[in-house]
Every structure is written in structure tokens, then in C-alpha cells.
Amino acid sequence: MKKTLYFLIFIISLVLSVASCKVDNYPYPDAQFFGAIRDSLDGTTLVEQDLVTGSQIGAYEQGYATPTIQNWVIKNSGDFRNNLVYANTYNFVFQSCNFFPDTVNNIVIKNGPNEHDFKVVPYIRIKNCSITYDAAANKINATFSIEGGKPTVKVASVTLFAFTDIYVGNYVKKALKPDNGPWVLSITGAAQTINPATTYTLSIDLAQIDNAKVFAIHRNYYFRVGAMGIQTGVGTIRTNYAPYVVIPL
DSSP states (O other): OHHHHHHHHHHHHHHHHHHHTOOOSOOOOOEEEEEEEEETTTSOSBOOOOSTTOOEEEEEESSSSSOOEEEEEOOTTSEEEEEEEOSEEEEEEEOSSSBOOEEEEEEEEOSEEEEEEEEEOBSEEEEEEEEEEETTTTEEEEEEEEEESSTTOEEEEEEEEEESSTTOSSSSOOOOOGGGOSOEEEOOGGGGBOOTTOOEEEEEETTSHHHHHHTOSOSEEEEEEEEEEEOTTSOOOOOEEOOOEEEEO
16 A cells, blocks of 8 residues: 555656646747957957956847847957847947947847947047066056047046956956055046047056065966046946056066
8 A cells, every 4th residue: 555655656746747847938049149349440449348347238139018138248358259149130238338328229130150340439548558577677567648539538547457367457456555556547637638649657566565465476467557538428437448468477
């Protein structure tokens, strides 16, 4: 009797288990969408980002009564890739980025791979950037100039960031002290008006006691120049960057 009861319980459990495992009727994403965020000035230069709390692509899949925004991540380099996309028509919005807000509508994503570049106007372009190691002075030195994406853009600060990998930037960086530089320059008053002829110089003094601890391990370190713009009426503004430089210390 007990064996019969156990057998019936087993059969009921099996039936319930199979019933609960029915496959839903949603198809698997059938498209990949990839490309880059590029400066509209030349159509080729990548607009670099912060991976953490950086610019994102806001995607609205069409065909729904109320489309819901999907936030797609942009890589540090300015490239992006989403391999789990449904083929459909999409509207894209860019808000709270390091470039002027924009909307791009009616982009058709087909089955399979789809490559698309977005052309944007960055708030600040960092020009002629050079980051080098002065072994004699034991300093990392950066020189560069900046240019506003539009005449209305001003500059709030410029910074030389340091870290141990490629994600170096405003949110991924070594904790440096103010007297370890000047590695950051906060800009006020008339100097906030961008003059492309101005050359900025920033440095990290590796001889300082704090930095001796920060850079104690002999390895490759990543350095990157960033600039924070000022522009009214656009929401949150994020840092613009030059490409990182790798220096072994």
C-alpha cells in the first residue's frame, strides 16, 4: 500500500513538474546591433565614454502602444554592441550624455548583424593630447588643448586620471591628493570660456609619499585626460575624454 501511495505521489509530482515547464511563446532575440558613437565633425573620431555612469543609448522598440525605454551601454572607447535584439523598427534617444541631446527615429534592425554609427556633437573635444613619463622628475605630464562642440559650451574642469586598467576615468580612478599634481584644474570666471589656443598642462608627481603607495606595484598604469563642459538647457553633462595612454612604472 505504501509503495502504491509513493508511486502515485511520484507520478503526480512528475506531471506537475512537466506542466510547470511549458515553453513560453516568446521568440529568442534574432538580431545584433553594433557600431560606434562618432564625432559629426569628421564622422570618424570616436566619442569616448565612462563605462560606469557614462552615456547610454536609449532604445524604444516600436509596435507597442507605449514603448518602454531600453538603456544600452556604450563602451569606454565609444563603441557599442548588443547581441540580444529583436528585429524591428527602433527610435533612439540620447540624453544626459557627453554630447548634445539627440533623437534618431525609424532605424530598422533586421535579422542577423546590423551595424550603425551615430554621429553626435561632443560638448568638448580634447585636441593634441600628449601624456608622457618624465623619469628624471618622476612625473606623469599631460599637455593638451580643448575645443567646444558649439560656441555656447564652456569648461568647468580638466583632469588627468590614473588607474590600473582601461576603464580609467571620472568614476574609475586612483585616489590622488591635491598636492600630488596639479593633476586637476577647476576653472572659474572668464577662463571658463574656451580658447582653442590655450595649452593646458597637468601632472602627477610620483615622488609624493601618497603616490609612492598608490603606484607601489611595478606594472602598466593607464592615464587619461578628461574635460567637463558647461552648457545650459541640456540636462546632465558627462565628461569628455581623450584616448588613454599606457605607461609602465
